[in-house]
Amino acid sequence: xxxxxxxxxxxxxxxxxxxxxxxxxxxxxxxxxxxxxxxxxxxxxxxxxxxxxxxxxxxxxxxxxxxxxxxxxxxxxxxxxxxxxxxxxxxxxxxxxxxxxxxxxxxxxxxxxxxxxxxxxxxxxxxxxxxxxxxxxxxxxxxxxxxxxxxxxxxxxxxxxxxxxxxxxxxxxxxxxxxxxxxxxxxxxxxxxxxxxxxxxxxxxxxxxxxxxxxxxxxxxxxxxxxxxxxxxxxxxxxxxxxxxxxxxxxxxxxxxxxxxxxxxxxxxxxxxxxxxxxxxxxxxxxxxxxxxxxxxxxxxxxxxxxxxxxxxxxxxxxxxxxxxxxxxxxxxxxxxxxxxxxxxxxxxxxxxxxxxxxxxxxxxxxxxxxxxxxxxxxxxxxxxxxxxxxxxxxx
Ligand code: 5AD
Numbered sequence: 001x002x003x004x005x006x007x008x009x010x011x012x013x014x015x016x017x018x019x020x021x022x023x024x025x026x027x028x029x030x031x032x033x034x035x036x037x038x039x040x041x042x043x044x045x046x047x048x049x050x051x052x053x054x055x056x057x058x059x060x061x062x063x064x065x066x067x068x069x070x071x072x073x074x075x076x077x078x079x080x081x082x083x084x085x086x087x088x089x090x091x092x093x094x095x096x097x098x099x100x101x102x103x104x105x106x107x108x109x110x111x112x113x114x115x116x117x118x119x120x121x122x123x124x125x126x127x128x129x130x131x132x133x134x135x136x137x138x139x140x141x142x143x144x145x146x147x148x149x150x151x152x153x154x155x156x157x158x159x160x161x162x163x164x165x166x167x168x169x170x171x172x173x174x175x176x177x178x179x180x181x182x183x184x185x186x187x188x189x190x191x192x193x194x195x196x197x198x199x200x201x202x203x204x205x206x207x208x209x210x211x212x213x214x215x216x217x218x219x220x221x222x223x224x225x226x227x228x229x230x231x232x233x234x235x236x237x238x239x240x241x242x243x244x245x246x247x248x249x250x251x252x253x254x255x256x257x258x259x260x261x262x263x264x265x266x267x268x269x270x271x272x273x274x275x276x277x278x279x280x281x282x283x284x285x286x287x288x289x290x291x292x293x294x295x296x297x298x299x300x301x302x303x304x305x306x307x308x309x310x311x312x313x314x315x316x317x318x319x320x321x322x323x324x325x326x327x328x329x330x331x332x333x334x335x336x337x338x339x340x341x342x343x344x345x346x347x348x349x350x351x352x353x354x355x356x357x358x359x360x361x362x363x364x365x366x367x368x369x370x371x372x373x374x375x376x377x378x379x380x381x382x383x384x385x386x387x388x389x390x391x392x393x394x395x396x
Contacts, residue, residue, distance in 0.1 A: 005064050006040045006057040019043055022068045082307055089310035089343030096317040101389040102275075102346035103380065104186065105152035107142050108360040109134040109352070113160025115190070117213075118223050119251065121284035121361040122160045128286050132356050133164060140176035146351040147181035150373060153393075154184040156209055156348065161190030171199055178204040186247065191227075191235055198242060207245035210236055211277060214250055215267040216260065223289070236271050246271060247322070249278035252305050261304075265312045269319070275346060276312055279324030280305045282363035302330040306342045313343025320394055322346045328367035335367070337383055345394065349376055 007019025007026065017030045019041065028043035033051045035041060040057030042050045079085070110133040111122045122129060134142065139157070146152045157173070159165065165173070170189070177185060187200060188209035197208070212232050214220050220229040240246050248271055250264040268276050280301045283290035305327050312321055323339030325348065331338065336347055350357060350368050357369045368376055384391060 004042050004044060005068070006042055006052055006060050008057070009035055009037050009039050009041060012037060017041070017043075017048060022065070080307075080311070082303060085314065086306060086310040086338075086342040089313035090341050092313050092317050093321075093343045093345055097320075097345055097394060099389050100345065100392045100394045101340070101384055102154065102320060102394055103152070103384075103391045104154040104156055104184075104346070104348045105146040105150065105351040106156040106158055106188075106348045107134075107139065107146065107352050108158045108350070108356065109139045109142075110159035110162045110165065111356075111360050112162040112164060113190075114163060115161050115227070116225050118225070118288045119281055119284070119290075121287060121290075121363055123287060126286045129361055130359050132359050133162070134353070134356065136169060136173050136176065138353070139173050140180060142351065142353055143177045143183075144180045147183045150351060150377060152183060152349075152351070154186060155181065155351075156186040156188050158188035158209070159190075161192070165189070167193065167196040167199060170196060171203065174200050174203045174205055186245075188247075191232070194235075194238055194242075197239055197244070201242055201244060206243075207247060207274065208236075208239045209247040209277060210239070211249050211251070212236065212267065212271070214253070215263045233267075233271065240272050245274035247275040247277050248273045249276050249322075251281040252278060252301070252308050253281050254301060256304075261308055261311065262315075265308070265315055268312070269316050273319070275320040275322055276316075277322045277324060278308060278312075279326035280330055282326055282329060284361070284363050298330045302327070302335070305330070306338055309339055309344050310342045320346050322348065324348075325350070325367055326363060329363065329365060332367050336380075337387065340384075340387055340389065345389075347380070349373070349380060 005021055007021050009017055010020045010025065011018035012035060015030050017028050017035060019026050019028060026043065028046050028048050030048040033048055035051060040052050040054060041048045042052060111129065112131050112133060113122050113124055116123045116125050143155055146155055174185065184207060185205045186207035186209055187205050212229065213223060217229040221227065236246055236248055249268050252261070264278065268278070285291065309321055312319060321344045323336045323344040323346065327339055328335040351373055352360065354370060
């Protein structure tokens with residue numbers, strides 16, 4: 001057994017040398033040797049401590065070749081054991097962001113959608129769904145109530161991608177809402193014209209919620225017919241450039257492996273997301289993906305979702321991470337609480353007028369649909385209290 005693994009030199013920039021260890025790159029300072037690319041060296045403490053012959057290096061590497069990846073696997077299993085990972089993530093959240101928790105209200109103002117996403121219950125082709133659109137006045141009144149009666153300081157206005165709300169209508173709505181409501185206004189209205197978004201920003205909307213759903217471009221095209229992942233990402237980038245805070249994320253899919261999830265988390269972060277919003281995909285019987293799909297047992301999907309929150313928290317200690325309603329739907333009693341104990345620090349309460357809530361049927365048996373707002377708020381506040389969380393701003 002040797003005490004160090006030789007590295008292969010892949011780059012030299014002045015006295016900084018890049019070494020490759022089975023695909024992992026590390027840098028070390030070279031102050032003592034004449035080195036060139038493709039030679040082998042030992043490094044310790046960030047210094048090149050010896051140069052070695054290729055034959056010697058290859059013999060040592062032969063020993064390490066299989067062991068290196070096996071060790072990594074064991075290490076990962078131990079470090080990311082579900083329970084340990086979630087507890088660690090909760091500690092990371094506590095250390096970096098304290099006990100602040102965002103509580104946003106969400107108003108789903110229309111369930112019409114021009115899109116036909118294979119996973120979504122409000123897809124255009126679902127003819128079984130009763131559709132609704134709230135009028136400009138209804139939307140403004142619902143916001144007024146949420147902010148001025150219920151006390152919300154942040155509101156999401158969400159709908160399917162519904163062109164019936166023209167730029168002009170949206171401008172009227174946002175103007176009315178801004179006049180009545182002192183709150184952070186978050187738009188979740190899909191892929192609309194950049195000019196519309198620009199006008200709404202100028203009127204005071206400050207955040208946009210738009211998930212990219214999956215970082216796998218092929219899957220994206222399959223799930224969202226006539227759409228391309230790159231267009232979606234570009235729109236998100238443009239909105240960020242305009243000044244919008246970005247809330248984005250993905251669907252946690254049955255069968256998705258660890259590597260895929262890590263890619264999804266990394267893409268969320270690379271878009272500069274102010275808030276990570278990802279949740280489990282719940283099959284809807286009136287959608288192509290809900291019919292005859294083999295679905296993971298809800299407990300398995302729930303575990304995967306909690307682990308994804310924990311993983312995201314550990315990877316990005318400063319992120320705001322939402323505990324989503326889809327997760328709550330998988331475990332109505334403890335879903336949100338366990339998400340908050342696994343690294344999440346934000347949540348949303350549905351304040352859509354009760355008569356409409358049941359029709360925003362993106363997936364079945366949505367948690368909280370039809371439950372009286374005041375009761376929902378009371379329950380949430382007492383749950384937050386039990387966890388020592390304060391509904392204060394997370395700051396910049
Ligand atoms: N299960 C879980 N989430 C879903 N969404 C759409 N359909 C489903 C489903 N069946 C999510 C999408 C979309 C958001 C508004 O709702 O991620 O971006």
